[in-house]
Amino acid sequence: MKSPRERIIKTTFDLFAKQGYNSTGINQIISDAGVAKASFYLHFKSKEDLCVEFLNVRHEYWFNELHSFTAQSEDLRSKIIDAFDFLMYMNDKENFRGCSFLNILSEIPMDNVKILNVIQTHKADLRNYFLELLKDDTLSDHIYMLFESSIIESQLFKSNELIVKSKKIVNHLIP
Amino acid sequence: MKSPRERIIKTTFDLFAKQGYNSTGINQIISDAGVAKASFYLHFKSKEDLCVEFLNVRHEYWFNELHSFTAQSEDLRSKIIDAFDFLMYMNDKENFRGCSFLNILSEIPMDNVKILNVIQTHKADLRNYFLELLKDDTLSDHIYMLFESSIIESQLFKSNELIVKSKKIVNHLIP
């Protein structure tokens, strides 16, 4: 059995991704993780702190998954298309739960800069991911925005329809 | 002075748009609205019920605002561009709070179909708005997705940068 800290992070990873931030209480986390309440607060200063940790872990996990999913593709075009296929893979895997970062963005008060920063960094990294592939910021932002919409709209309609459509559009955009 | 029901709706409209669903308690609503607790539950079965009502009112309000904002434009191109300007107008007015519908989508449990339906309907209407203007579902969905991203990214970065960029892109897309 892993250490309490690891169990907390693992549990949080599952619960926040599945239920969101506000719907997941500390009580559920500790009971699912099999950890005492005080042990939780030994490792995390507050729920907000845990959220930051969660987002960091999620960030790493998500990009790792993206990278392995797109690793085979060699040319630019298929690398980008793969990214959209990755979204469908994730929707399948996580049941159209959408983007943990954007979900939490909606759940926190607007002045929570600590969490906001982590979310912004994640998305800035993603935006940069496309920029480094495409070397053209208008095109890369264009695709980034289709990518973002693809996530949200598939969450909203519980369907990959607009991801598929985005793929077609993107296919035409890439030179 | 308006009726209790109207006062509740008005207050909810302000608070949900400003603070979100979960951060707004019934207590704040009734105290801001100057209404007794029991009176609230006389008119609304539950907070969820109120949420549906809020989304309906918001739906109507939002499209009304969009229509008046874009009323002057006569040709297609400027009508679409105006829609993106409308987003900047709203960000200014509502301090980059993003889309009430998408925000609540993130705040509710995924199986809450009652609320999910209202959100889906709103977005379907918006998607249709572009379709009816453009008569070409690939193009209209393309623009719809840029529009959606524009909302979210400006909320995320508290900046209109990507709205401006979207406008340029959209300008090229429209024939």
Added chain:
Amino acid sequence: MKSPRERIIKTTFDLFAKQGYNSTGINQIISDAGVAKASFYLHFKSKEDLCVEFLNVRHEYWFNELHSFTAQSEDLRSKIIDAFDFLMYMNDKENFRGCSFLNILSEIPMDNVKILNVIQTHKADLRNYFLELLKDDTLSDHIYMLFESSIIESQLFKSNELIVKSKKIVNHLIP
């Protein structure tokens, strides 16, 4: 059966006087009072708020008791002496628990002005009580200080010894 609010105040009165502020939790108060937790917070904004209310009630109670205890005495000297006898009566009644106001003074952080004010007012009133009787502020403060010490020392040593001694001293001081 009285109203929840009354039951809370009655219970608090007993518990704070007996156990002090910090050793008395909300849980004990509501369970002893037979009231739901949320009902408690319906009537009192916070524990601090309850403390202020408690001190106000205690203030009135204490002076009422003092007045009735000393009501019979007609001349100045015996009125003052009666006040010291009153302390012994209270020690007997409340088992040498000392002064609720001074006890709480020791229990709160020094910057809690809200509570500090109530305590200061109580003691200013007491100081004034002696002044109005004696019309000589040096003498009245002299006696006030012996009175205060009498409370504290009898609490400390669980004995009325120094009250008795004070009475003798006071007897000589009054002209």
Added chain:
Amino acid sequence: MKSPRERIIKTTFDLFAKQGYNSTGINQIISDAGVAKASFYLHFKSKEDLCVEFLNVRHEYWFNELHSFTAQSEDLRSKIIDAFDFLMYMNDKENFRGCSFLNILSEIPMDNVKILNVIQTHKADLRNYFLELLKDDTLSDHIYMLFESSIIESQLFKSNELIVKSKKIVNHLIP
């Protein structure tokens, strides 16, 4: 660097005197002292135990300070007056925090004899201090009580007013 035990005692000395007993948690003590939790309980059986130790150290410290402060004075009268000046000196130094012993007396359950004993001993010693100087137990207790009030009232009103008044009164009392 001193031993853990010494560091704990030094830290406790500062924190208990400044914040009181209940407002000072073990966690703050060990973190301020730079000592591990288990090391703390190696040296002190419980917080209560630490409290006793604190009071003992404080006792010694306080009397030492008093003695040095009054060392210069040769005649009886000025030695007594000096004691009251000492209170003002301490109020200045410790920001009107009052008597550590009386403060803790208010913070503990009444049946905590272990701590109560230490407090009683301290005050008995003080009472004896005046007795040995004055050789007249009525007079010495009279002054002792003014002394005690002086501490408490200056703590209560954050002012030396009643200490000054006490000095005048005491000046007349001493033959």
Added chain:
DNA sequence: TATGAATGAGAATTCATTCAT
């Protein structure tokens, strides 16, 4: 002697909802 990790019990407070009038 020294420690970092872990804990059970309890702290104050807020939630959406219902009841009696």
Added chain:
DNA sequence: TATGAATGAATTCTCATTCAT
């Protein structure tokens, strides 16, 4: 229709203490 009072269940967080090493 309208209401003020009352509630059970949950919230986040802190307490002094102990265990395994």
